[in-house]
Amino acid sequence: MTPRPPRRTDWASLRIQRAAAKQRSQPTDGLLYEPNHLTAETRRELRDWLGTIHPIWEQRFSPHHPPPPGQEQRWLLRPVYWLGNWQFACLGYYHPPKGIHGRAVQAEPFPPVLARIARTIEAKTRKLCEPGDVPRGWTLNTCLVNFYGERIGAGGRRHDTARVGEHKDFEPGPVGSISLGDRALFQFVSSSRPGARDAIEWQQWLEDGSLQIFAGPRWKERLFHRVQRVEDKRDEKFDLHLTDFDTRRINLTFRYVPEEHIVPFARLSQDDADDVRGYMETLARHSPFFAEALRARMGA
Ligand SMILES: O=C(O)CCC(=O)C(=O)O
Numbered sequence: 001m002t003p004r005p006p007r008r009t010d011w012a013s014l015r016i017q018r019a020a021a022k023q024r025s026q027p028t029d030g031l032l033y034e035p036n037h038l039t040a041e042t043r044r045e046l047r048d049w050l051g052t053i054h055p056i057w058e059q060r061f062s063p064h065h066p067p068p069p070g071q072e073q074r075w076l077l078r079p080v081y082w083l084g085n086w087q088f089a090c091l092g093y094y095h096p097p098k099g100i101h102g103r104a105v106q107a108e109p110f111p112p113v114l115a116r117i118a119r120t121i122e123a124k125t126r127k128l129c130e131p132g133d134v135p136r137g138w139t140l141n142t143c144l145v146n147f148y149g150e151r152i153g154a155g156g157r158r159h160d161t162a163r164v165g166e167h168k169d170f171e172p173g174p175v176g177s178i179s180l181g182d183r184a185l186f187q188f189v190s191s192s193r194p195g196a197r198d199a200i201e202w203q204q205w206l207e208d209g210s211l212q213i214f215a216g217p218r219w220k221e222r223l224f225h226r227v228q229r230v231e232d233k234r235d236e237k238f239d240l241h242l243t244d245f246d247t248r249r250i251n252l253t254f255r256y257v258p259e260e261h262i263v264p265f266a267r268l269s270q271d272d273a274d275d276v277r278g279y280m281e282t283l284a285r286h287s288p289f290f291a292e293a294l295r296a297r298m299g300a
Contacts, residue, residue, distance in 0.1 A: 085141075184249055
């Protein structure tokens with residue numbers, strides 16, 4: 001009997017299985033995956049802290065940074081929160097060597113639980129990496145918190161946005177990432193340009209409580225990474241200040257931005273400050289830090 005060809009959705013799982021088989025024989029220098037990294041106590045503390053912040057929705061562009069030809073204004077796929085410095089999407093993400101000024105706006109310092117996690121990741125990173133892959137002065141002083149789940153639109157209509165397209169993190173040096181909630185299929189892909197359909201070079205399900213570190217020329221500089229999908233199995237309820245979003249996974253990526261490139265809101269150019277003032281005001285409703293940053297600019 002002739003076997004039936006796989007259905008359309010099966011091709012995707014076939015590609016994933018083939019990539020998994022191929023990667024078993026590959027070297028993994030500069031890449032670490034540690035399941036169950038968080039202790040129950042740290043996980044609880046992290047969850048509690050996440051319940052105190054008020055993530056925001058950002059748009060990709062702004063009046064002084066309009067969409068380039070062929071692109072339209074759009075909302076990011078998920079709410080975010082940044083610590084250490086806030087890289088507003090409309091100002092462009094930190095991207096040396098050219099994109100360093102006015103991109104990393106001073107933000108709240110790490111709360112104790114994040115500071116502890118960052119120090120542990122730093123120690124593991126130094127053991128994992130070649131010294132040449134850790135820049136001088138490298139310390140995890142920046143954290144992006146991404147919320148994955150379903151947007152709840154008009155009439156309660158749900159739209160799943162739990163994914164991230166291929167990209168690179170341009171902050172110098174290794175990146176460490178902590179996952180909470182449903183597991184996510186994280187892939188490193190070689191790609192000639194974002195959106196091109198290219199080979200999966202490595203993939204890993206990032207599980208609840210896990211740590212991933214990646215560093216060096218292959219993982220950090222050459223390959224793109226993406227979150228292909230997030231499962232919907234755990235049914236964990238996160239108690240967050242998000243009314244229009246149902247979160248089933250939270251990821252925190254710890255990065256390094258040189259201190260001299262972190263700019264207080266008071267010193268941002270007038271155009272850039274005008275573009276992000278609305279976000280700062282929203283953040284200031286619940287954060288004394290951002291309220292003070294707004295006051296400092298008025299007094300500057
Ligand atoms: O959610 C993840 O696991 C990855 C997030 C990511 O790629 C990023 O923050 O740059």
